[in-house]
Amino acid sequence: MADVRAAYDALVAAGELRPDAAQAAVADKLDALAKELAAPPPPRAGLFARLRAAPPLLTPHGLYICGGVGRGKSMLMDLFFAHADVTPKRRVHFHEFMLEIHADIHAERQRNGEDPIPAVARAVADSARLLAFDEMQVKDIADAAILSRLFTALFAAGVTVVTTSNRHPDDLYKDGLNRQLFLPFIALIKARCTVTTLDGPTDYRLQRLAGAATWHVPNGPAATAAMSDAFFRLTDYPVEDRARVPTETIAVPGGRSLFVPKSLKGVAVFSFARLCRQPLGAADYLALARRYHTVFIVGIPILGPENRNEAARFVTLVDALYEYKCKLIAAADAEPAALYPAGDGVFEFERTVSRLMEMQSADYMALGHG
Numbered sequence: 001m002a003d004v005r006a007a008y009d010a011l012v013a014a015g016e017l018r019p020d021a022a023q024a025a026v027a028d029k030l031d032a033l034a035k036e037l038a039a040p041p042p043p044r045a046g047l048f049a050r051l052r053a054a055p056p057l058l059t060p061h062g063l064y065i066c067g068g069v070g071r072g073k074s075m076l077m078d079l080f081f082a083h084a085d086v087t088p089k090r091r092v093h094f095h096e097f098m099l100e101i102h103a104d105i106h107a108e109r110q111r112n113g114e115d116p117i118p119a120v121a122r123a124v125a126d127s128a129r130l131l132a133f134d135e136m137q138v139k140d141i142a143d144a145a146i147l148s149r150l151f152t153a154l155f156a157a158g159v160t161v162v163t164t165s166n167r168h169p170d171d172l173y174k175d176g177l178n179r180q181l182f183l184p185f186i187a188l189i190k191a192r193c194t195v196t197t198l199d200g201p202t203d204y205r206l207q208r209l210a211g212a213a214t215w216h217v218p219n220g221p222a223a224t225a226a227m228s229d230a231f232f233r234l235t236d237y238p239v240e241d242r243a244r245v246p247t248e249t250i251a252v253p254g255g256r257s258l259f260v261p262k263s264l265k266g267v268a269v270f271s272f273a274r275l276c277r278q279p280l281g282a283a284d285y286l287a288l289a290r291r292y293h294t295v296f297i298v299g300i301p302i303l304g305p306e307n308r309n310e311a312a313r314f315v316t317l318v319d320a321l322y323e324y325k326c327k328l329i330a331a332a333d334a335e336p337a338a339l340y341p342a343g344d345g346v347f348e349f350e351r352t353v354s355r356l357m358e359m360q361s362a363d364y365m366a367l368g369h370g
C-alpha cells in the first residue's frame, strides 16, 4: 500500500512541490488515518463486552484541515484521497454536497412524510465510508439548521470525514442567524475530527500566479499560450492529459444549470461568448463565483453600442466574481478602460473597469476565495 507521506516526499523529490515542514506534518497525520482506514473494521463486540463498556468508536478519527488560501490543503487532501484504501469513498466540494443533500431531503419528503434526514444520511453512508470535503463553509441558514443532525447520523453510520476549510470550526457560520442552533455541529466536528492548522508563510497559489499577467491583450496565439500556461501551472494537470480537461455542469439555484467547458481543481475556463452572449444572469454568475476560485475568460471583444446586453452581463459577471474574490485571468482585445467606449450603461461600466483594475493587483490576488 502506497502511503501519503511517501507520495508527498516523492513529489518534493521530483521538484513538483517545494519542501514544506508544515505540509509534511499534515501528510503524516493523513498517512496515519489512511492506515487506520485500510485496516478491516473491528468485529462487533460480544454481548458481555458491550455490557461492560461503552461501545468503542468504530470509525477512525477524521481530520479537519484549516488555514489560509494556497497553503496546500486541497493538494494534501487529494493526495490522501488518492491513497486511501477504502471503498466506497467520495471526494466532493462541500457546497455541491449540500446542494445534493437539500435535493435528496426534498425528494425524501415527497416520498414519505416522516423525518427525511435518517434516510438521506443512510444513503450517503452507503455510498461512502470516507467522505472528503473540499472547502467546508457554512453561510446558509438552511445548511446550518440540518448539519448537526445530518452529520450525527453519518458518523453513527460509520462514515469518516476529512475536510479542508479556510476557517477553524469555531468560526464556521460566524455571526450567522440563530447560530446557537449550529453550535452542536461545531462540537460534533471537534469530537469526531482532529483539527489541524496548515498555515505556513507561503501562499503557493499566489506564487504560481505571481509574475504572470492576468489581463492579456490582444486575443490571439500569444494570449492563448500564456493563458494555457497559467491554467496548467495552477492546476498541475499532467501534460499527457491536457487534451482532455474535464467539463462540469454546475447547479444554479432556481433549477437551472451552467455548463463549464473546462473545470479543474477550482479553476474554470469560458469564452466570453458562452458567458455573456447567452441570456445568463446574476444567479448563474454567483453560482460560478461560489464554485471556482479562479475563472479564465477568453475572447473578450471590444464592445460597441449594439452590444449593450453583453456589456450589462459582463458588469454583472464581474460584480459576482469580485464579491467572491475570484481571481480572473482574461484575454481581451483591449485594456479594461477601452473595452466599452460608448453605449448604454457606460457609466455603470466604469465601476467594472475599476474593479477589473483592482482584481489585477497583488493585494486582490492574495485574498482568499469566498
Ligand SMILES: Nc1ncnc2c1ncn2[C@@H]1O[C@H](COP(=O)(O)OP(=O)(O)O)[C@@H](O)[C@H]1O
Pocket (backbone or CB within 6 Å): 016, 017, 018, 019, 020, 023, 068, 069, 070, 071, 072, 073, 074, 075, 076, 164, 203, 204, 205, 208, 233, 234, 235, 236
Ligand atoms: N509545497 C508546494 N510547493 C509548490 N506548490 C505547491 C505546494 N503546495 C501547494 N502547492 C500548489 O499551490 C496551489 C495551491 O494549493 P491548494 O492545495 O489549492 O491550496 P489551498 O487548498 O490551501 O487553498 C496548488 O496549485 C498546489 O499544487
Ligand SMILES: [Mg+2]
Pocket (backbone or CB within 6 Å): 073, 074, 075, 134, 135, 164
Ligand atoms: Mg483548497
